[in-house]
Amino acid sequence: MLKANLQLRIGQNLTLTPQLQQTIRLLQYSTLELQQQIQEMVEQNPLLELEEPEQSTNEPLIEQENPYASADAATELPGTDATQQIPAELAVDTSWDSVYDAPPAPPLNTDAVSAAEILENQPGAAEGLIEHLLEQLELTPLNDIDRMIGQYLIHNIDDDGYLAEPLESLYEEIASALPAEAVEEPLDIESVQVVQHLIMQFEPPGCCAENLQQSLISQVRQSDADGEVKDNALMVLQRCFTELEKQNLKKLMSRSGLDTEALERAIELIRRQNPRPGAEYSQNTAAYVTPDVYVTQHEGKWVVSLNPDIAPHLRVHPYYSTLVKRGDKSADNQYIREQLQEARWFIKSIQSRNSTILRVAEAIIDKQQGFFEHGEEAMKPMVLRDIAEELGMHESTISRVTTSKYMLTPRGMFEFKYFFSSQLNTSDGGNASATAIRAMIRTLISEEDPQKPLSDSKITSILLEEKGVKVARRTVAKYREAMRIPPSNERKHIA
DSSP: OOOOOOOOOOOOOOOOOHHHHHHHHHHTOOHHHHHHHHHHHHHHOTTEEEOOOOOOSSSOOOOOOOTTOOSOTTOOOTTOOTTOOOOSOOOTTOOHHHHSOOOOOOOOOTTTOOHHHHHHTSOOOOOOHHHHHHHHHHTSOOOHHHHHHHHHHHTTBOTTSBBSSOHHHHHHHHHHHSOGGGOSSOOOHHHHHHHHHHHTTSSSTTTTBSSHHHHHHHHHHTSOOOHHHHHHHHHHHHHSHHHHHTTOHHHHHHHHOOOHHHHHHHHHHHHTSOSSTTGGGOOOOOOOOOOSEEEEEETTEEEEEEOTTSSOOEEEOTTGGGGOOTTOOOHHHHHHHHHHHHHHHHHHHHHHHHHHHHHHHHHHHHHTHHHHHHOGGGOOOBOHHHHHHHHTOOHHHHHHHHTTOEEEETTEEEEGGGGOBOEEEBTTSOEEEHHHHHHHHHHHHHTSBTTBOOOHHHHHHHIIIIIOBOOOHHHHHHHHHHTTOOOHHHHOOOO
16 A cells, blocks of 8 residues: 655756756857847846947047048138028928039049049849840740740759759749639740740840750750851760760760861860859858857967957946846846846856856867868868867857857868867877868869879779878768869760
8 A cells, every 4th residue: 555755855957047057058159149139138128238449538630531522722622612501491392403413523643543442332223134135025926825834943943044944844834833714725835935935045045944955955946156166066065965974085076977186175065054044043142150269370379269249348337237236136136136147148148158168269270280281181180079078068168169160270260160070090199180081172173183083992902001190982972073173084075
């Protein structure tokens, strides 16, 4: 029979305080997320404010030189009147231009900037590939059905200028999407192909193609090359495209029936075409990264410093903080107390975040001295545990610090995680970083003979014989594919 009784137990457990939770959350934020969080806290907490940079009023203001001022300072611009005064009242329907004459634009300093440069530097409205093709479609005389087909095809073109889906799939969608009252006869795929080839003749040529072969054929047909060279290039693209992809010169000559000179001229024309015809109209804007730390060399030592611009300076409002009264348990006083404590916690959490980032960055620089001195091939293998043990932190903390954090170095911008990589054994009993091995593979491929590119097996043997690195062929292939380097048969160039 169960019996109720009381027991006393003593134990310990780890509880995350609100302050610790806030510190962990801020630690994993990127620079942009941190700035957004700071802006939200400033808007929500009246005791938290941005600290404006102090400006000294003792120093005289330095007058900046007017680039438009003439040599004679006393000379006034024509059309201006220093004695002209603003009237006390104006009629309701009176405009500014009807009372005051606007002075003419100041003369440009032709020595510093030209009129052409000013016009070139004016930002224009960005026009995407879809809009550019639709505009040409509207100027083309077509019936309503063909225009609908053209609009549907253009809206299914990706950023590179190719159809996002096969034409057969799009044909079925177009046939079902056209209004029944507008179609007199059932739509066939030949009608869609006619509109497709028409769009491929638009500017830029080759867009709306299903594949690279179709796009290159369209571009060569519209090129202004010599007739014989153009015919040979079209024949190579239509009959020998597989051999052309593999850069097999013997099979190309055998199947095309062209001699070496004619084949080289045809291939040269094909190489001048754009494999991504729609890329120039891509509206993808570059995503700029703000560094969290700067790495510079001073007196032979590498120095790490925080970027002061990644987060504004915060402080507790000096007036509101004095309104807290001890012993006062009113609602207003309690609210000010809570907001004051929250503001202090937030400022302390940001300071802790900056301190942790700086410590981790210094530890990374200390372990990767060879990279900063000699480049990627001198990178040492390093994992999160190495930094965690050195700084006395947990690996999860190091993982949060190294995520979406960047350092600007003399060798470029790098994410913190870039310096962490696995290791492979070497013939002398040491180890090598995976990043260093990738750099070695990239160097070997860049120095290879274009007519006799190195295979993955050959690269494996070179790494073992010359560098002493034990690496499998499959590992070399994996690293090569990760660097988006094609295999040897696709890297081969025809002389």
